[in-house]
Amino acid sequence: MEGLKRVLKWGGIILGSLLLLFVIAVYALQSKSFDAPYPKITASTDSALIARGKHLVYGPAHCNGCHFAKDDMAKALNGEPVELKGGFEFVLPFGVIRTPNLTSDNETGIGGLRDxxxxxxxxxxxxxxxxxxFDFMPFHNLSDEDLTAVISYLRTLSPVNQKVVRREINFLGKAVVAFLIKPVGPMGEPPSSVSPDSTSAYGKYLVHSIANCVGCHTNRDMMTGAFIGEPFAGGFQMPSDAVPGLMFTTPNITPDPETGKIFPWTEEVFVHRFRQGVQIVGSPMPWGSFKNMTGLELKAIYRYLRSVEPVHKKIDQVVQKIE
Ligand code: HEC
Ligand code: HEC
Structure with a gap:
């Protein structure tokens, strides 16, 4: 009996110490530091480049679909111009993440950051x-030219003084930050420039490196964001950030004759669908920004999506109520 008690006592002390070490490690690793090169990118005042940046920001790259203030939500989701002063929040199991202010304000925006x-x-x-x-932004493989265009446009934004409380994460979130979150970088060497045309090659660049169709229409692990499903076969579940209580499941957009959502669609139907904007209220897809894409971009995307591997996977319901 005495022996057992002693084992339990020591077991408890060891477990307790391990737990304490874990908690200390979680806190100590909150400011874990990573290294990465600084791209040789400098903002330009060239008007054509700034115009290209503006189009990317309010169109295919949908920066405006996340970096808006809460009060501007209706306008932002409809793709109308809004100030990129941040504050929109994502409520996740590990806490609340808010988008930062991208205006050139020195104190609360990105005015103090170098290009x-x-x-x-x-x-x-x-x-x-x-x-x-946190890997919300899939722009790792943006070309040098497009990255320059985007930053050049951001530099033209008038300063708006709005402080955003960026992260409010709970203990689970802190553990995730300490042990799971690593910086995500480019796959291979990003191109120096990709010229816009209606080819499927340009569509591939838009879908993978700018518009993030692949990031939502492929199933992923909720905790780590790792890709676990077949590309473009859908099935990734995401709660609506605009309308709490709705859970969305992305449709299969591969060219599978039976289960592929866009298989029966012609190029014209596809382009028309994007011109219509959001049809299911609360949809997390940035339809408002995508409405601003050019016909050329939409055709390129359609052509690329017709060329990907068909996957037979039926998605029955794209939206459900949750409690
Ligand atoms: C899906 C939502 C989403 C989209 C789209 C998005 N962002 Fe972000 N962005 C975020 C979030 C969330 C953060 C904060 C991440 C964190 O706290 O780790 C962020 C952070 C940033 C930062 C860091 C600012 C700072 O002060 O530290 C910059 C710069 C930025 N975004 C620029 C952009 C640009 C440019 C685009 C479009 C090309 C864009 N974002 C598109 C969600 C988004
Ligand atoms: C932030 C996540 C997200 C991104 C990014 C995204 N989608 Fe979606 N998409 C969804 C969700 C959720 C739905 C289902 C709800 C709806 O129809 O709005 C959907 C629906 C669709 C549909 C079916 C529309 C219909 O009328 O039935 C098509 C086609 C589509 N997406 C194509 C794309 C393409 C192409 C891109 C990239 C240009 C893209 N999506 C980017 C989440 C996303």
């Missing part, structure tokens, strides 16, 4: 202080 620091955030997922960026 290369902004470029490193977007390409390598590393903040200037070395912390990893």
């Amino acid at each position: 290369a620091e902004i470029a490193r955030i977007l390409r390598y997922g590393v903040f200037p202080d070395g912390r990893a960026v």
Whole structure:
């Protein structure tokens, strides 16, 4: 009896100490620092490049679909021009993440960041202080030219002084930050420039490196974001951030004759669907920004999606009520 008690006592002390070490490690690793190169990107005042950046920001790259203030939600979701002053929030199991202010305000915006620091955030997922960026933004393989265009446009935004409380994460979130979150960077060497045309090659660049069709229409692990499903076969579940209580499941957009959503659609039907904007209220797909895409971009995307591997996977319901 005495022996058992002693074992339990020591067992308890060891477990307790391990738990304490774990908690200490979680807190100590909150500012875990990563290294990444600074891209050689400098903002330009060339008007054509700024116009290209503006189109990307309010169109295919849908920066406006996340970096808006809560009060501007209706306008932002409809693709109308809004100030990119941030504050929109994502409520996740591990806490609340808010989008930062992208205007050139020195104190609350990105006015104090150097071009290369902004470029490193977007390409390598590393903040200037070395912390990893949560991987919300799929722009790691943006060409040097497009990254320059985007940053050049951001530099033209008038400063708006709005402070955003960026992260409010719980203990689970802190453990995730300590042990799971790593910066996500490019696959291979990003291209120096990709010229826009209606080919499926350009469509591939839009779908993978700018519009993030692949990131939502492929099933992923909720905790780590790792891809676990076949590309474009849908089935990834996401709660609506705009209308709480709705859970969305992405449709299969591969060209499978029986289960592929767009299999029966002609190129004209596809382009027309994007012109209509959001049809299911609360949809997380940035239909408002995508409405601003050019016909050329939409055709390129359609052509690329027709060329991907068909996957037979039936998605019955794209939206459900949850409690
Ligand atoms: C799906 C939502 C989403 C989209 C789309 C998006 N962002 Fe972000 N962005 C975020 C979130 C969330 C953060 C904060 C991440 C964190 O805290 O780790 C962020 C952070 C940033 C930062 C860091 C700012 C700072 O002060 O640290 C920059 C710069 C940025 N985004 C620029 C852009 C640009 C440019 C685009 C479009 C090309 C864009 N974002 C599109 C959600 C988004
Ligand atoms: C943030 C996640 C997200 C992104 C990014 C996204 N989608 Fe979607 N998509 C969804 C969800 C959720 C639905 C189902 C709800 C709906 O129809 O709005 C959907 C629906 C669709 C539909 C079916 C529309 C209909 O009328 O039935 C098509 C086609 C589609 N997406 C294509 C694309 C393409 C092409 C891209 C990239 C240009 C893209 N999606 C990017 C989440 C996303």
